[in-house]
Amino acid sequence: MHALIIDDSRAMRLILRRILAGLGFGATEAANGREALDLLEVGLHPDLCLVDWNMPVMDGYDFVSEVRKVREWRDITLMMVTTESEHAQIVKALAAGAHEYVIKPFTAEAIADKLELLGLVQDGALA
Amino acid sequence: MILAMNGEQALVAASPKPTDVRKLTQEVWGTFLGEHGPLEVGTDLGFAPDWSASVSVKGEWNGVVALEMTTSGAQRLTRSMLGLETSEELVDGDLVDAIGEMVNMIGGNVKGLVRGPCRLSLPLVAAGRFAHGSGQREVVRLGCTWAAEPLAITVHAGRPAKSLTTRPLEAR
Amino acid sequence: MSLSSLALAYVSDLVRRETAMLYPPEKGYLVESRLQPLAAEAGLSLEAYVGRVRRDAGEQARVVDALTINETSWFRDNTPFRALATGIVPGLLEHRAERHVRVWSAACSSGQEPYSIAMTLKEHLPHDWTAEIWASDVSPTMVARVAEARYGQVEMNRGLPATSLVKYFTRAGSDWEVVPELREMVRPQVVNLVRELPPLPTFDVVMLRNVLIYFDLEVRRQVLHRVRATLAPDGYLVLGSSETAMDLGPEWVRETCGRLQLHRPACTTSDLLSAKQSAAAHDPTLTATGS
Numbered sequence: 001m002h003a004l005i006i007d008d009s010r011a012m013r014l015i016l017r018r019i020l021a022g023l024g025f026g027a028t029e030a031a032n033g034r035e036a037l038d039l040l041e042v043g044l045h046p047d048l049c050l051v052d053w054n055m056p057v058m059d060g061y062d063f064v065s066e067v068r069k070v071r072e073w074r075d076i077t078l079m080m081v082t083t084e085s086e087h088a089q090i091v092k093a094l095a096a097g098a099h100e101y102v103i104k105p106f107t108a109e110a111i112a113d114k115l116e117l118l119g120l121v122q123d124g125a126l127a
Numbered sequence: 128m129i130l131a132m133n134g135e136q137a138l139v140a141a142s143p144k145p146t147d148v149r150k151l152t153q154e155v156w157g158t159f160l161g162e163h164g165p166l167e168v169g170t171d172l173g174f175a176p177d178w179s180a181s182v183s184v185k186g187e188w189n190g191v192v193a194l195e196m197t198t199s200g201a202q203r204l205t206r207s208m209l210g211l212e213t214s215e216e217l218v219d220g221d222l223v224d225a226i227g228e229m230v231n232m233i234g235g236n237v238k239g240l241v242r243g244p245c246r247l248s249l250p251l252v253a254a255g256r257f258a259h260g261s262g263q264r265e266v267v268r269l270g271c272t273w274a275a276e277p278l279a280i281t282v283h284a285g286r287p288a289k290s291l292t293t294r295p296l297e298a299r
Numbered sequence: 300m301s302l303s304s305l306a307l308a309y310v311s312d313l314v315r316r317e318t319a320m321l322y323p324p325e326k327g328y329l330v331e332s333r334l335q336p337l338a339a340e341a342g343l344s345l346e347a348y349v350g351r352v353r354r355d356a357g358e359q360a361r362v363v364d365a366l367t368i369n370e371t372s373w374f375r376d377n378t379p380f381r382a383l384a385t386g387i388v389p390g391l392l393e394h395r396a397e398r399h400v401r402v403w404s405a406a407c408s409s410g411q412e413p414y415s416i417a418m419t420l421k422e423h424l425p426h427d428w429t430a431e432i433w434a435s436d437v438s439p440t441m442v443a444r445v446a447e448a449r450y451g452q453v454e455m456n457r458g459l460p461a462t463s464l465v466k467y468f469t470r471a472g473s474d475w476e477v478v479p480e481l482r483e484m485v486r487p488q489v490v491n492l493v494r495e496l497p498p499l500p501t502f503d504v505v506m507l508r509n510v511l512i513y514f515d516l517e518v519r520r521q522v523l524h525r526v527r528a529t530l531a532p533d534g535y536l537v538l539g540s541s542e543t544a545m546d547l548g549p550e551w552v553r554e555t556c557g558r559l560q561l562h563r564p565a566c567t568t569s570d571l572l573s574a575k576q577s578a579a580a581h582d583p584t585l586t587a588t589g590s
Contacts, residue, residue, distance in 0.1 A: 008249070009228035010221070011208040015159065018210070022328040054231065054247055083235025085452065086243055091465050101461035103452050104232045105158035108332055110456035113372055117460055147473040154453050154473075162335040236452065239470060 001120060003027045004044065006036040006060065007052040007081070012104075016050055016081065019108045023121050033058030037066055046076060048120055051098070053082035053089070061096060068097035077118055081106065135264065141188055142266040142284040143240040149269055151236040152280055155229065156273065160207050163274035171270025174277040177201070179257035180226040182234035183287065186245030190266070190284040192234035193257040194226060200276030201226050207274075223252040237282060260287035302331055306349040310334070313352075313359060314366045322366065333365045371408040372457035374415045378559045379506065379537050383416065384423045386556035387535055391503055392425070394533060400430040403502045403529065405492060406510040407434040409454070410445035410485070416506070417481040418463055433499065435490035445487040448477035492522045499529045509539035523547055527564050536562040 003025045005016045013029045020027050028044060030036035032055040049067070051060040058066075060080060067073050079100040080093045090101050100114050115121045149168050156166040176195035183191040196204065202217055205225035211217070227250035238245050259265070260283070267282035302310075310330055311322035322330055331345060337358075338348035352358045374380045391400055400420060404413040413434035420430045434445045455464060455475050468475040490497060492510065505526055511519050527550055530536060536551065543553075543560035551562040 009224050009231070011205070011225045011228050014209055018328070022325070024325075054235070054249060056249060083232045084247070085236055085239035085470075087465065087468075087470055088243060090461055094461055094465065098461075101464070102456055104235065105155045105453060106456045107158060107453060108329065109372070110453070110458075113456075113458035116377065117374075117458065144472070151452065151473040154451055158453060162339050164336075164339055236473065240473060 001025045001048070002046045003048040003050060004030060004036055004039065004046040005050050006030045006033060006055070006063065007050070008032055008055040009052075012052070016111070019111050020050075022108065023112055023115060032056055033060060033063030033066070036063055040067070040070075040073060040076075045073075048077045048079065048115070048118075050079055050081045053080060053084045053093075061093060064093065064096045064098050077120060079114060079118070081111075138264060138284050139266055141242065142190065143237050143282055145267045145269070147240050148233075148237060148267045148280065148282060151240075152233050152269060152271075155232045155236065159229075160204060160273070163203065163207060165273075167272045168269050170272045170277070171268070171279070172272070172277040173270075174279075176256050176279070178222070178226060178252065178254060180223075180230040180250055180252045181257055182230050182250050183248040184234065184238045184241070184245045185248070187243055188241035188245055188284070189286045190237075190241075190282055191259060191263065191287070192230060192237050193259075193279075193281045193283070194230040194233065195257055195279045195281070196226060197276055197278070200274070200278055203274050203276060204229065227252045233280060257281065259283040260285070262286055302327060302334075302345050302349065306346055309353065310349060310362060310366075314363055330366065334362065337361060337365060371411045373411045373459035373463075374419075375412065375458060375508070376540050377458075378540070378557070379508070380415055380419050382537070382556040382559040382561065383419050383504070386559075387504060387561075388420070388423045390533075392428075395503070398425075398428045400424065400428065400504075401433070401500055401502045402430065402504045402506065403433045403435070403499070405435055405490070405505055405507045405526065407436050407445060407487075408441050409450075410434060410441075410448065410487070411450075411454070411457075412506060412508070413445065413485045413487075414448070414467075414477055414481055417484045418467055420484070421467075421481065430484055432485045433502070434485050434487045437489070437491045437493075439489050442487045442489045445485065448482050448485075449474040450477075451475075492525070493518060496525050496529065501531050502529050502534055503531050504535045504537065505530055506537045507539075508537065509542070511538065511542050511545065519545075520548065524550065527551070530564055532564055532566065534564065536564075538562065 001024060003020050005013045005027050007013050008031050017027045028039060030039055034057045051063055053060040060082060064078050067076065067078060078098045079102060080098045081102045081104065083104040085103045093101055100118055102110060102114055112121060153166050174197060177198040178201045179193055179195045181191050181193040201222050205217055205222045206213065208225045209221065231250045235247055238247050263283040263285040265281055266284045269280040271278050307324060307327045307330060314322055334345060334348065338345045341348055352362055402416050404416060407413050413432045416432050424430060436442050449471055451474055467478050467481055469478060507526060514522060547562055550565055552565045554561045554563055
């Protein structure tokens with residue numbers, strides 16, 4: 001399994017990369033939505049994108065909307081990982097095509113639970 | 128005068144409550160930095176911050192959330208987030224990134240406390256004390272200790288100053 | 300920062316011995332994240348802390364606690380809730396003329412299990428059916444939390460699908476609050492399973508998950524006996540994932556629903572025999588069991 005981690009914070013990308021490694025994922029990183037789209041356009045095809053919302057150049061919401069327009073990318077699972085925590089924002093992200101939503105702060109178990117819900121890791125990958 | 132006071136009271140009423148800010152800050156802190164013990168709130172040491180990180184919230188409610196830290200506190204926070212040993216070299220960029228992400232997480236959750244819709248800015252990190260706008264009023268101040276280092280989390284409500292005329296004039 | 304494989308093996312052995320919970324090497328980072336606060340409190344590195352644990356029975360108990368007494372998650376283990384939706388509920392729909400379902404979450408901790416049951420029933424029961432979920436725990440603090448029905452951001456992230464969050468929760472300060480339509484279904488109550496039970500109705504489903512592992516065989520037998528008395532003759536007992544293989548004795552029969560092992564009351568020896576024969580003779584799905 002391979003994930004694309006999209007967050008403007010290097011510290012956050014590192015935290016997510018470590019958690020994903022524990023779940024058997026390899027990872028590529030992008031610092032904003034535009035960088036991530038560029039990676040997809042040159043042929044990177046991850047199983048999962050973890051997407052921050054507030055980023056410079058292109059935010060996560062626009063990234064999700066762009067990805068959802070492209071037929072060949074429909075099998076990519078999109079999970080928002082963001083500090084945006086209002087009810088309305090979650091509704092908006094899901095409507096744009098995000099499959100799941102994790103609010104920062106999160107624990108390793110929270111990421112594992114969500115990936116289990118999405119069928120990307122086995123049941124009980126974590127205790 | 129009375130009208131102005133009422134306006135201030137309304138500003139406070141519409142702003143996040145200290146207990147809620149405290150709770151969410153402790154959650155953010157405990158989740159990513161718990162290894163150095165919990166964040167103790169209520170210890171205002173009146174320290175001189177070396178770094179300040181802030182995010183502003185604009186929309187139905189306007190304000191700014193700031194995190195002020197000493198250099199050694201910020202280094203500790205950065206090492207803890209990045210999982211680095213004390214011996215490993217840190218550059219300012221790492222530090223700016225880490226405290227910026229912390230204030231982003233706190234600020235985003237503060238935004239969740241107020242009546243929306245609002246937008247969250249990208250974090251702004253600067254050397255020294257946080258400078259709020261002249262039209263903004265402090266509604267929350269959490270003096271904290273973490274890993275034996277002082278730090279402060281503040282919320283200022285109100286719009287930032289519309290123009291920057293006062294400062295350049297003073298500078299002249 | 301991280302633990303040696305030797306230290307990890309020691310900790311996982313300790314936890315397995317005490318609780319039967321498994322922490323294989325690939326879950327090392329989880330062990331580390333749970334032990335980190337304990338090590339910090341002791342002012343030691345992780346490795347040095349585990350060194351102390353080896354010599355200190357008190358610290359051993361704390362380690363076991365940290366690795367087992369977990370904050371519970373929404374839809375924990377998923378399988379029981381899938382089985383409830385796809386196996387148990389369809390069976391009840393055929394056999395409950397009163398159009399009412401009673402479930403007991405018998406060790407509900409802070410309430411994620413009973414509210415997960417409530418969400419599942421809300422989505423899978425027809426609109427003209429009602430349900431009640433009794434939520435009990437031995438801890439009054441936990442039961443008070445169930446009644447409060449408010450959860451912090453970190454708790455919300457644990458296993459709750461975003462679609463369910465949006466549907467069944469509203470923001471309340473820095474917390475999220477369960478909507479009234481689910482809260483009305485849940486009845487919080489303090490119950491100590493090791494003592495005589497208070498008056499309880501007859502349940503269609505009892506979820507008793509990750510509790511029996513903490514008891515010795517005799518207590519386990521007593522608890523199961525009491526629970527059986529509250530269960531409808533055609534009801535279901537759902538145990539924790541590490542408990543399903545337990546031998547519950549002649550009072551229970553085991554049944555499979557999808558990937559979940561369930562238990563049902565066995566009435567008498569002859570009933571037990573015929574139940575086994577019919578299970579062998581028929582398609583062993585739950586909807587087919589109607590004795």
